[in-house]
Amino acid sequence: MAAGSDVGTAAPGVDAPQHQPAPNIPQFTKDEDLHAYREMLLIRRFEEKAGQLYGMGLIGGFCHLYIGQEAVVVGLQMASTDGDQVITGYRDHGHMLATGMEARGVMAELTGRRGGYSRGKGGSMHMFSREKQFFGGHGIVGAQVSLGTGLAFADAYTKNGKVSFTYMGDGAANQGQVYESFNMAALWKLPVVYVVENNRYAMGTSVARASAQTDFSKRGLSFGIPGEQVDGMDVRTVREAAERAVEHARSGQGPFILEMQTYRYRGHSMSDPAKYRTKDEVSKMRDEHDPIEMVRKRLIEAHGVSEADLKATDAKIREIVNDAAEFATHDPEPDPKELWTDILLEASA
Amino acid sequence: MATDILMPALSPTMEEGKLAKWLVKEGDAVKSGDILAEIETDKATMEVEAIDEGVLAKILVPDGTENVAVNTPIAIIAAEGEDVAAAAAGGGKPKASAKGDTQPAPTPDMDAEGMADAPSATAKTGDDSAKKAPAAPAVVTNKAAAPVMQEFPADTPMVSMTVREALRDAMAEEMRANDKVFVMGEEVAEYQGAYKVTQGLLQEFGARRVVDTPITEHGFAGIAVGAAFTGLRPICEFMTFNFAMQAIDHIINSAAKTLYMSGGQLGCPIVFRGPNGAAARVGAQHSHDYSAWYSNVPGLKVVSPYTASDAKGLLKAAIRDPNPVIFLENEILYGQSFPVPKLDDFVLPIGKAKVHRPGTDVTIVSFSIGMTYALKAAQALAEEGIEAEVIDLRTLRPMDTDTVVASVKKTGRCVTVEEGFPQSGIGAEIVARLMVDAFDYLDAPVLRVTGKDVPMPYAANLEKLALPNVGEVIAAAKAVCYK
Numbered sequence: 137m138a139a140g141s142d143v144g145t146a147a148p149g150v151d152a153p154q155h156q157p158a159p160n161i162p163q164f165t166k167d168e169d170l171h172a173y174r175e176m177l178l179i180r181r182f183e184e185k186a187g188q189l190y191g192m193g194l195i196g197g198f199c200h201l202y203i204g205q206e207a208v209v210v211g212l213q214m215a216s217t218d219g220d221q222v223i224t225g226y227r228d229h230g231h232m233l234a235t236g237m238e239a240r241g242v243m244a245e246l247t248g249r250r251g252g253y254s255r256g257k258g259g260s261m262h263m264f265s266r267e268k269q270f271f272g273g274h275g276i277v278g279a280q281v282s283l284g285t286g287l288a289f290a291d292a293y294t295k296n297g298k299v300s301f302t303y304m305g306d307g308a309a310n311q312g313q314v315y316e317s318f319n320m321a322a323l324w325k326l327p328v329v330y331v332v333e334n335n336r337y338a339m340g341t342s343v344a345r346a347s348a349q350t351d352f353s354k355r356g357l358s359f360g361i362p363g364e365q366v367d368g369m370d371v372r373t374v375r376e377a378a379e380r381a382v383e384h385a386r387s388g389q390g391p392f393i394l395e396m397q398t399y400r401y402r403g404h405s406m407s408d409p410a411k412y413r414t415k416d417e418v419s420k421m422r423d424e425h426d427p428i429e430m431v432r433k434r435l436i437e438a439h440g441v442s443e444a445d446l447k448a449t450d451a452k453i454r455e456i457v458n459d460a461a462e463f464a465t466h467d468p469e470p471d472p473k474e475l476w477t478d479i480l481l482e483a484s485a
Numbered sequence: 486m487a488t489d490i491l492m493p494a495l496s497p498t499m500e501e502g503k504l505a506k507w508l509v510k511e512g513d514a515v516k517s518g519d520i521l522a523e524i525e526t527d528k529a530t531m532e533v534e535a536i537d538e539g540v541l542a543k544i545l546v547p548d549g550t551e552n553v554a555v556n557t558p559i560a561i562i563a564a565e566g567e568d569v570a571a572a573a574a575g576g577g578k579p580k581a582s583a584k585g586d587t588q589p590a591p592t593p594d595m596d597a598e599g600m601a602d603a604p605s606a607t608a609k610t611g612d613d614s615a616k617k618a619p620a621a622p623a624v625v626t627n628k629a630a631a632p633v634m635q636e637f638p639a640d641t642p643m644v645s646m647t648v649r650e651a652l653r654d655a656m657a658e659e660m661r662a663n664d665k666v667f668v669m670g671e672e673v674a675e676y677q678g679a680y681k682v683t684q685g686l687l688q689e690f691g692a693r694r695v696v697d698t699p700i701t702e703h704g705f706a707g708i709a710v711g712a713a714f715t716g717l718r719p720i721c722e723f724m725t726f727n728f729a730m731q732a733i734d735h736i737i738n739s740a741a742k743t744l745y746m747s748g749g750q751l752g753c754p755i756v757f758r759g760p761n762g763a764a765a766r767v768g769a770q771h772s773h774d775y776s777a778w779y780s781n782v783p784g785l786k787v788v789s790p791y792t793a794s795d796a797k798g799l800l801k802a803a804i805r806d807p808n809p810v811i812f813l814e815n816e817i818l819y820g821q822s823f824p825v826p827k828l829d830d831f832v833l834p835i836g837k838a839k840v841h842r843p844g845t846d847v848t849i850v851s852f853s854i855g856m857t858y859a860l861k862a863a864q865a866l867a868e869e870g871i872e873a874e875v876i877d878l879r880t881l882r883p884m885d886t887d888t889v890v891a892s893v894k895k896t897g898r899c900v901t902v903e904e905g906f907p908q909s910g911i912g913a914e915i916v917a918r919l920m921v922d923a924f925d926y927l928d929a930p931v932l933r934v935t936g937k938d939v940p941m942p943y944a945a946n947l948e949k950l951a952l953p954n955v956g957e958v959i960a961a962a963k964a965v966c967y968k
Contacts, residue, residue, distance in 0.1 A: 223711075255748030262746035271714055271751070276738050282704050283739060286711020293667070293693065293717060316704025323699070478749035479783050481807040483835070 155397065155425050158367040162376045166439040172214065172371045173431045174449060176206035179230040180428055181457045182239055183402075186229065186246055190406050194465055195246045198275075199260050202230035204401040207427035208333050209234040211374025212301055212394075215382050219296070223271040223284040224303035226261040227333075227400075231303065235268040239460035249467035256470040257478065269298075278304065278311030281330070285317040288328035288391075299385045300328040307338025309352050315359075318391065322359040325390035329381045330356070332395045333368065339404045340412035352395035361391050368396030369425040399425070487572035488537045489558035492546070495524060495531045497765045498816055502526040504550045504559060512569070513541045515562065522559070527649065527820050528681040539564045543573035636798070636833060643824035651793035651825055652682050652758075652814065655800035656720060658830070660690055663718065666804055669696040669709055670722030670759075679724045680760060680819055706732030706757070710739045710809075713755040718804060723759035726775050726813065740809040741784030756803045758812035761789070762854065762904050763941055765817065766948060772941035774905035776852070779811040780881040780914070786835055787882040789813040791856040793823035795879050798833030806835060813881075815854045838885035840892065844874035847962045848892040850915055851902035852878040855953070858934070859902045862958035871966055881911060889915060890922045897928035898965040902958055907935040929965040934958050 164172065183201040190199045202209075205227075213234045216222075224231045232242050237253065245252025245263050253263040261275040271287060274280040284302025291298045308314065309332050321328050332352040336343055343350050353363030362384065366377040374396060381392035399421045403410055435441040492502065503525040509515055519535045542563040546553055553559065563572035646654075660666045667690075672679045674687040674697040687695040698705040702723065709721040723729040729736065740753045762774035779787045786808055790796045796814070803810035825831075841856065842863050851859040856877050863873040874892050878885065893899050899919060901912035912933035919931055937951045 221715075253748065254746055254750070257748050258746040262743075264743075264747040264751045266750055271711070272743070272747070274739070276734055279707060279734060279739055282707020282735065283711035283714065285704075286708035286713075287715060288711075289708050290712040290715035290717050293712065294715075313703045313707060316699075316701040317708065319699060319701065320704060320708060478745045478747075480786070481744065481749075481752050483802075483806045483808070 155369065155399070155421060156367070157370060157425070158373045161370065162372050164372050164375075164434075166435070166441070168214070169431050169435050169439060170441070170449075172207075172210055173428065173435060173446075174453065175210040175213070175234060176371065176428045176431065177450065177453050178239070178456065179203075179206045179210070179233050181453050182233060182243070182460070183229060185457045185461050186243065187402065187406070189243075189247065189461060189465070195260070196248065197259055198226065199246065199406045200227040200404065201402040201406075202227055202400070204421070204426075205333060205335060205368070205396075205398045206230060207371040207374050208331065208368045208396045208398050209303075211368075211371040212329075212331060212378045214371075214375045215378035216299070216301060219269060219298045220382075221269045221271055221284070221287040221291075221298065221300045222303070223280045223287060223300065224273070225277060225280050225305060225308055226273075226275050227305065228261065228263070228273045232263055232265070232270060232273075235265065235270045237263070237265050237268050237270060239456050240463045243460040243464035244467050247464040247467070248469065249464055250470045250474070251463065251467040255474060255478075257474065278308040278313050280304065281308065281311070281314045282317045284330075285321050285326060285328055288321065288326035288385075289324070291327050292324065297386065298327065299382055300326075301331060302328055303331045303333060305338060306332060306334040306336065306343050306352060307341070307346065309334075309355060310338075310346060314355075318356050318359045318361055321391040322356070322361050325388060327385040327388070328391045329378070329385050330361075330391060330393045332393065333398055334395055335398050335400045337400075337404070337412065340408070342412065353393055356391065356393045361393055363393035363395060365395045365397060368398035369421075369427050370430060371427055486564050487542060487567065488539070488562045488564065490521065490533075490535075490537075490560040490562060492553045492555050492557045492559050493524065493533055494555045495526055496528060497767050498820070499526050499528075499555060500820075501552045501554045504546050504548065504553050505530060506548050507544060507560075508532075509541050511541055511544055511573075515539065515541055527647070529677075535562070537562050537564075539567070540569050542569045636839075637826045637828060637831065641826040641828060644827050645822045646793045646797075646825040647820055647822050648790075648793045648796045648814070649680065649682055649684075649819040651797035651823075652800055653684055653686070655797045656683070656804070657686060657689060659801055659804040660686070660694060664694075665716065666718045666720065667694040667696060668720045668722060669698055669705060671698055671700055671702075671724050673697060673722050678722075680816060682814075682819070683722065702728050702731040703735065706735040707739065709755060710735050710753060713740070713753045713809075714743070714751055716754070718754045718756075720756045720758060720804060723757065725771060725816075726759055726761040727771050727773050729757065729759070729775070736779075736785075736809070736811070737782055741782050744808070745784060752807050753809045754807045756800070756806075756810045756812050758800070758803075759814060760816040760819070761813035762815055763817075763936075763948070763952060766943060766945060767941075768943045769940035774903070774936065776813060776881055776903065776905050777910045777914075779813070780884070780911065781909075782882075784809065785882060786810045786880070787813065788835060788880050789815075789853040790879055791818065791841075791851075791853055791877050793821070794825045794831075795833060795839070795877070797825055798831050799835060799879065801830075801832045802835050805832070810835070813853065818854055833879075836880045836883045836885055838888040839877045839879055840874060840888065841877045842873065842875040844872035844896070846872045846874075846896055847898040847900060847966055848874050848876060848889065848896045849900050849902060849958065849962060850876045850878060850889055850912075852881065852911070853904075855902040855904055858953055858955050858958050861955045862902075862962060865955065865959055866962055869963075869968075871962060871968065873962055878911070884914065884918075886915075886918050886922060890919065893919055893923045894926045897926055898962075899927070899931045900934060900958065900961040900965060901931065902934045902953060904936045904952060907933060907938055910935055929967065932961040932965055934961050 241253045288300035505523040539562040542561045546559040673683040674695045709719040763772040
């Protein structure tokens with residue numbers, strides 16, 4: 137892409153559509169809202185801490201924060217069952233926490249320590265947990281879509297009744313292998329839910345400047361894959377749509393596409409010039425559609441939860457995050473011998 | 486004017502076939518487009534259509550004849566108005582090179598001209614020393630070289646088997662033994678394999694385990710890797726490794742690196758296999774040898790066998806291996822036969838080279854189809870009193886340097902042979918390792934015989950020039966022996 141090219145460029149923020157909440161919003165019980173609140177807040181606080189540690193030079197390389205998009209993965213996970221697989225791209229910390237991976241292990245991987253999920257050898261974009269069926273954490277944009285389709289292939293092959301949750305961003309959705317995967321998933325009726333996390337910007341390129349078809353729920357139409365556009369800022373609409381998609385996939389009808397309309401408050405990575413959108417655009421989303429604030433408000437106004445109880449919850453989460461940061465900054469770096477391990481597995485005789 | 490109908494070449498590498506069945510009889514009028522006969526090759530049964538019009542005057546090769554060489558006249562057509570009896574008597578003389586679209590059938594003999602004429606055989610780029618290169622490489626039997634290393638009991642009965650059959654049997658045996666093993670790729674199921682390597686697997690194992698994919702290498706390689714992450718053991722066939730360039734991101738970024746990036750949590754037990762390197766007259770985009778590319782990548786194992794026996798034993802090992810294995814086959818070798826031990830479960834270790842032919846004067850190191858040049862050169866050198874030790878690397882990563890070094894310590898001289906490009910090639914790697922591990926034992930610089938540093942040309946003469954040849958190997962061996 138030519139540097140400085142202004143072809144098709146609108147003024148920052150001008151082409152960003154207004155966020156439209158869903159008309160018929162399903163209700164959560166108090167417990168469901170409390171669960172969603174805790175899960176989303178953990179991601180938010182964790183990411184804020186990661187940003188802080190990055191600024192202190194304790195986290196290196198790339199670090200892509202999930203702040204603003206928390207309702208997507210939390211709502212999706214509320215529609216999943218144990219054993220369903222999750223795979224995503226590089227903006228992956230939220231997915232790890234939502235699948236139940238320990239904050240300590242994730243943070244220690246970010247700081248490159250031996251207690252990290254990949255023993256310090258993967259970094260922000262490359263963590264995995266077989267136990268939690270989290271398959272990464274992939275740094276090549278779009279690669280996780282074919283891999284996630286392969287997880288679904290294995291589900292179908294072993295007839296285990298599981299579903300693969302395969303996440304991608306609006307940028308990845310333009311990669312060729314995504315459509316190769318859609319084709320095979322539809323052809324073989326694989327149990328996969330494709331989640332397009334449309335946060336409106338692929339790095340600094342807005343959806344309107346990168347996509348001829350900006351309705352990502354339609355991206356599977358020529359393969360006969362049904363899709364829905366969902367208000368990805370409201371955890372309730374996310375879960376409701378996810379339940380439909382999961383039911384479709386699990387019942388043998390093949391893949392489903394969920395376009396989650398969401399927004400990231402922070403830059404693409406930690407070194408984002410923030411020239412491609414206005415501060416007003418960001419603050420408007422934060423003020424009017426923040427997924428965590430919406431639940432907080434509901435908890436107080438509709439479910440009668442006290443400010444004091446919420447404060448106690450907030451404190452517990454801060455404690456988890458502070459403990460993770462403490463661990464991640466004091467855990468030793470990997471043993472130098474680790475340089476030469478995990479390259480190949482020993483072949484059993 | 487009577488016209489000969491010639492045995493057609495039905496694929497780039499076909500040398501002979503079986504005339505299965507005539508669908509017309511002598512005296513029948515035929516016109517362009519009529520189906521005349523069915524021809525069976527080792528890959529497929531195909532129909533021969535008439536191109537000329539007239540009367541079928543005489544059938545020269547009857548139904549059921551095996552091993553009919555390409556370009557052999559199989560029937561005579563009398564032109565309209567021509568005397569059929571006279572036409573039948575007159576035609577049928579073998580033509581030297583009928584249409585120029587087939588490779589001459591290779592002979593097991595040395596091309597004496599090519600040998601005598603090849604001056605220097607180093608891997609110098611732009612070297613035109615191969616002007617009179619011999620024909621496409623041919624089968625070199627194992628007779629001259631009794632197995633040096635015993636990899637199975639000496640009294641094991643041997644069966645003759647093509648490389649193609651050996652590969653198929655290896656997959657079938659492993660699929661019988663483990664339900665997690667499945668094959669996916671283009672045309673692996675109903676078509677029976679683009680090169681017939683998966684022949685019969687669909688019939689035995691069904692469509693669940695023998696999966697035809699759309700033409701979508703990037704996508705299905707990713708799907709195969711994803712399935713391997715869960716513990717399944719995919720065999721991902723590429724119709725040729727040239728097409729795997731579309732998928733190389735998944736091979737390297739997803740398959741090879743994930744174990745390391747996950748701190749040892751997520752292995753990827755997968756085999757990527759298919760033909761690699763040049764076939765015959767298929768042009769630059771279908772002729773690339775990727776041996777050096779894949780051998781460069783930590784996290785992969787790379788196997789490239791020559792014999793059917795090694796193909797079988799190593800493919801079985803590759804399927805059982807918990808790591809991603811690149812299994813580089815060779816289309817020209819598919820149809821060649823070798824003795825294979827008749828054992829219920831014949832598995833060879835990955836990472837072990839084999840002394841294919843013992844010798845004392847010079848070490849020739851090669852692998853895959855390069856072995857055909859190396860072995861023919863060794864035969865010719867023996868007639869001149871130079872005993873070459875020929876080592877088949879078999880595995881390129883991990884590379885068995887010990888076997889090479891031990892040989893070079895004995896001979897003091899080394900030549901490497903490969904069809905790939907010279908720069909940063911397998912030969913270059915061996916040279917570098919010998920500099921470190923056998924420098925004091927070398928009596929001459931190590932020379933490389935490689936493919937030329939050009940994209941593979943299509944024209945028959947240019948293609949021959951681009952590939953290594955026996956004469957180059959002989960010349961290099963003599964050069965390092967100062968003879």
